[in-house]
Amino acid sequence: MARTPGSRAETTASALRREALRLIARHGYAAVSMRQIAAAVGVQVGALYAYTPDKQSLLYDLLASHMQALLAAWAEADDPAATADDRLERFVRLHLRFNLARPEAVFLSYMELRNLTPDNFARIEAMRRSYEDGLTAILTQGQAEGSMRHGDVRLTGMAIIAMLTGANTWYREGGRLDRAQIEQEYLTLVRGAVGIPAGALAGQA
Amino acid sequence: MARTPGSRAETTASALRREALRLIARHGYAAVSMRQIAAAVGVQVGALYAYTPDKQSLLYDLLASHMQALLAAWAEADDPAATADDRLERFVRLHLRFNLARPEAVFLSYMELRNLTPDNFARIEAMRRSYEDGLTAILTQGQAEGSMRHGDVRLTGMAIIAMLTGANTWYREGGRLDRAQIEQEYLTLVRGAVGIPAGALAGQA
């Protein structure tokens, strides 16, 4: 049987990531065994160690690649030259779109932080903090431009992110509200929370 | 040594709950062993089974008593005869006050849901739903009274709860903001989100 060298390896590697993500999201890192993951991939447990040095690295890779993808998506969506109102709208839409599309990875990213080693935890936290800083910069800009009226910038930023991420706890594909409606609803809530007048349109100072 | 019969048992029972809560909050249900809990309590592992039939019941009891306390606190704080604005303020303050005072129990209540058996999960979910319904009733009332302008009631309720509960992820005793300041900040955010005019005071229609 002719088979491209390495092609089987790539299949197993991606299956490993996919099944590990699925199982850990459902049962938790500590509750999922390497044997379970191997069974889901369709190999014996020893074979997994050709792809990951240990279980911890597997978890870290899942979280790190998720955060890297999020940061990259925001870097592409943001326009630092735009008004704060406009940037805030982009942030809200990107956050919802990105997170609702990957519920399992999002779930892992806040549920499994405590199962990281201290070094790995610090790396993930730095990326998360960088993402949060993107939002607080927008809030600071909005206050300077006079379009937003809110109190403590850090608290407001954390509140907005918590509110948006919370959508993942109840959103289900094919539910009562579609993603476009959800984006609009959350956008209205966020704009009200930071004191943007109800009549103001994004993009105007 | 004269000792009140049963007093030693009560001490162990409460120590068991306290240490189990602390350890599970820190490491997760699946990662904490009955041996670890026993060591923290100061007994051997066999002794724990005089207080709980198994590990699962221990987890369920911790979550159920937390939710019961929350529902009782809200029943006492709420005034169904008041205006929606006033009731919303009470809800925000109670939620923050209650949750910031019990970070470990709050953490368990959303992190360990998946480690409950289906039956136990359904019981906890019913209590959580009942709490959420308290808020959505307020939002519906506010819309009817004309003091609030928001969209989907269920989405708005979930968004508010997620925003408020998020405070637990960053709040630390003795931090930059005290609890009174935090309550005020979140109250402003919530009132803005549901479209209560910035000038309006709670208690006014």
Place this chain on the structure above:
DNA sequence: GTCTATACCTCGATAGAC
């Protein structure tokens, strides 16, 4: 009520054959 001892199971990780 708590102890010691233990039954029985599953874990992560490795070794060596193919």
Place this chain on the structure above:
DNA sequence: GTCTATCGAGGTATAGAC
């Protein structure tokens, strides 16, 4: 790259002595 076999550790829960 994957298999089988295995090591040493640690898991929940129970039995029976005190």
